[in-house]
Amino acid sequence: MDPFYIRVNCMAILFAALLLNSGAAIAGEEVETLRQQLTEIKLLMQRMQQTYDQRINALEQRLQGLESNSERIASAVVSPPIAIPSLSTATNSGFQIGLSGLFATGGSSVSNDKLESLQGGAHDPGQKGFTVQNVELSIGGTVDPYFDAQANIILQIDVDGDTVVELEEAFFITRSLPWGLQVKGGQYFTEFGRQNPQHPHTWSFVDQPVVLSRFFGGDGLRSQGVRASWLMPTDWYSEINVGMQNPKGETVTSFLNAPGEEIGGHTLIDRDLRKFRDLLYMARWLNGFDLSESLSLNLGASSLWGPNASGTRTNTHIYGMDMYLKWQATYTQRGFPFVSWHTEILKRRYEAGDTDDSNRETLNDWGLFSQALWGFKPGWVAGLRLEYATANGDNAADPLRDTRKRLSPNLTWYPTEYSKLRLQYNHDWTEHLSGKTAGSLWLQVEFNLGSHAAHVF
Amino acid sequence: MKIYRVLFGLLLLMISFDAYSVLRIVTTTQDLAAFAEAVGGERVKVQSLTQGTRDPHFAAAKPSMIRKVFRADLLLVIGADMEIGWLPPLLQSARNARVQPGNPGYLDLSNSIALLGKSSGPVTRAMGDVHAKGNPHYWLDPANGIRMAQAIAARLGELDPSHKDEYQKRFNTFAQTMDKKLQSWQASLAHLKHKPFIAYHTSFVYLADAFGFLIVDEVEPKPGIAPSAASLSALVSRIDNNEIGLLIIEPYYERRSSRYLNEKTGIRVVVLPQSVGARPDINSYIDLFDAIVAALNDTGGK
Known part of the structure; x- marks a missing residue:
């Protein structure tokens, strides 16, 4: 007999014996692994089927392409493989709606009422425990070929637990003016510097810079008005903005704000806008340069002037310079790694009291903040911010005018571009606090729902 | 008076005019720029907003991009939500009506392609960054490359009718080269x-x-x-x-x-280089596939 035949025969007998005698034992262990492998194969088959479906589709297309190719070569007349979009089928960007929520928790070495003067921003975490910093509903889109429009409505829960609703912004912006011109009107953030027009959920730190809280108030400088912008025909990016806005209200604090309150010992009166020149005027010049493929620099200068409420003919002038330098690696994933450096310096000249007022003086305040961010791996950013603010005169006890320094390291993790987690430590040195220093630790969480959150430069 | 003359001269220097009437094309990626150069030749001046070395989903919007889009006659985009994170605000800031969606100066190339991976069911962000309109990486099929070049040539012909035949001729040359190359890529x-x-x-x-x-x-x-x-x-x-x-x-x-x-x-x-410009030696669409084929065949001596 053929030895191969004998071997096969023996194996068959062995197998039969195994199956008959110890079938149950095998089933116990190996069926499970077999089942796993089967699922694995099933998945692979599904995947292959999908891929093949796609490939069949693609082959069909390619066939069409080849047909048109042969036509192309034969007659030099092209019939497109699939319809080339005519001018009319391109679609409009449409309507966008989004909701973003910003929450914080943490604590401080000082009491809640002292913390209130340290965390001057209305959207800053300003109490031990939990803070709903900002819940923002954004609606925007293209109105028609001539206008875009946007509204941002803010809901917030203040330290007393009351819900506050604010119309943060609602404005139109032109789409198709000639010569690089653009007009924006409505209620909007004044485009002074780089930080002021940014919404809380796009900030790189959990709180607002000290100097901006002092000059522009807790909510940032925003008001009703109109501004024109001109993109100049230069070889680098150069844009000039001029605007005018109402000078009155709690979101224009260095101007006609809060009658009855005090600034540097001067009581504010209820002063109304009488003439056109009593409006708040703004001018800004922004330049952008690409120093290399990886390095870009923005330089801006801004200026504001308008009436203030310490007298009937008194004025305030605010000047600022801002710089933003950004480096991005040659190869980047999700925009990482990067390093950015943002610095702003602001000066305010506040005429306090009319000319016939014996207490008349000029209050000079200035301050700066400088913040560096390092996106060291995809989704991870380490930040450091340094701040300084001071003023002339008898200012040591005034929380809004004393000499103040703040150092804030932080670490942010963006699981996706729709959410973030941020841990920040603030170390404060102030003149007005009895202990002079304070330490605070904050944890912040953000979510974004709805339309894709667009990033600005 | 001399100072005024110097200032006036500086102003003239600042305002630069193009000496020739060329079509200014701005593209979101370097692949699109490569097609525009292939079919446009010396009739066009092409600039890409992003580099092939970077993830095109996440471009860092820079003011210089606004400048480029502001001056563009034609904007070429990949579409299928590839640029959704950065292009819409850029288009608003650029204040150039010619290249707004719906106008002849805006061409979304994804409309010329049958996209794979279109979602058939509901899409939520719990599924990750799924593009509901289809997978936007379609330029990595050479057959799609030919379609893209064809769509660009057709649009150039509409914007600049006096040189329509020239664009068509350049496209035919490109397509023929691609057909030949495709056979050798397939074989290897x-x-x-x-x-x-x-x-x-x-x-x-x-x-x-x-x-x-x-x-x-x-x-x-x-x-x-x-x-x-x-x-x-x-x-x-x-x-x-x-x-x-x-x-x-x-x-x-x-x-x-x-x-x-x-x-x-x-x-x-x-x-694998995924785009023109992903490596310094990849300057054209054909270079890109030559590099891809070489990388896939480079077994490191094994």
């Missing part, structure tokens, strides 16, 4: 037909489709979501069980995960 990658691959992101489906290999899984557990220790160890057993021999990855993605998979399973990791 024939040995990869039906082989299972793993990709880092869902970006090589069109390439797999064109050359007949199978992408059975991705390193990212969901599109745009970073791999975790658990998802990587699941991938290790999958690679072992299915004898997957090749992992393809774009040059800009992190290499830690693929190094780990290579150490655990011995899978060969191939860094």
Whole structure:
């Protein structure tokens, strides 16, 4: 007999014996692994089927392409493989709606009422425990070929637990003016510097810079008005903005704000806008340069002037310079790694009291903040911010005018571009606090729902 | 008076005029720029907003981009939501009516392509960065490349009718070169037909489709979501069980995960350039596929 035949025969007998005698034992262990492998194969088959479906589709297309190719070569007349979009089928960007929520928790070495003067921003975490910093509903889109429009409505829960609703912004912006011109009107953030027009959920730190809280108030400088912008025909990016806005209200604090309150010992009166020149005027010049493929620099200068409420003919002038330098690696994933450096310096000249007022003086305040961010791996950013603010005169006890320094390291993790987690430590040195220093630790969480959150430069 | 003359001269210097009437084309990626250059020749001046070395989903918007779009006669975009994170605000700031969507100066190339991976069911962000309109990495199929060049040539002909024939002629030359090249690429990658691959992101489906290999899984557990220790160890057993021999990855993605998979399973990791400009030596669409074919065939002496 053929030895191969004998071997096969023996194996068959062995197998039969195994199956008959110890079938149950095998089933116990190996069926499970077999089942796993089967699922694995099933998945692979599904995947292959999908891929093949796609490939069949693609082959069909390619066939069409080849047909048109042969036509192309034969007659030099092209019939497109699939319809080339005519001018009319391109679609409009449409309507966008989004909701973003910003929450914080943490604590401080000082009491809640002292913390209130340290965390001057209305959207800053300003109490031990939990803070709903900002819940923002954004609606925007293209109105028609001539206008875009946007509204941002803010809901917030203040330290007393009351819900506050604010119309943060609602404005139109032109789409198709000639010569690089653009007009924006409505209620909007004044485009002074780089930080002021940014919404809380796009900030790189959990709180607002000290100097901006002092000059522009807790909510940032925003008001009703109109501004024109001109993109100049230069070889680098150069844009000039001029605007005018109402000078009155709690979101224009260095101007006609809060009658009855005090600034540097001067009581504010209820002063109304009488003439056109009593409006708040703004001018800004922004330049952008690409120093290399990886390095870009923005330089801006801004200026504001308008009436203030310490007298009937008194004025305030605010000047600022801002710089933003950004480096991005040659190869980047999700925009990482990067390093950015943002610095702003602001000066305010506040005429306090009319000319016939014996207490008349000029209050000079200035301050700066400088913040560096390092996106060291995809989704991870380490930040450091340094701040300084001071003023002339008898200012040591005034929380809004004393000499103040703040150092804030932080670490942010963006699981996706729709959410973030941020841990920040603030170390404060102030003149007005009895202990002079304070330490605070904050944890912040953000979510974004709805339309894709667009990033600005 | 002299100072005024100097100032006036400076002003004239600032305002630069183009000496020739060329069409100014701005593209969102360097691949689109390569097509525009191939069919436009010296009639066009092409600038790309992003570099081929960077992840095109996440361009850092820079003021210089506004400047480029402001001056453009034609804007070419990949579409299918590829640029949604950065293009809409740029288009608003650029205040150029010619290149707004719906106008002749705006061309979305995804409209010329039958996209793969269109979602048939509801899409939520729990699924990661899924593009509901279809997978936007379609330029990695050479046949799509020909369609894109054709659509660009047609649009150039509409914008500049007096040179329509010239654009058409250049496109024909491009398509013929591509047809020839495609045969040699197909031949040298024939040995990869039906082989299972793993990709880092869902970006090589069109390439797999064109050359007949199978992408059975991705390193990212969901599109745009970073791999975790658990998802990587699941991938290790999958690679072992299915004898997957090749992992393809774009040059800009992190290499830690693929190094780990290579150490655990011995899978060969191939860094594939995904775009024109992804490496300094890739300057045209044909260079791109030459480089892809060479990388896939470079077995490192094994």
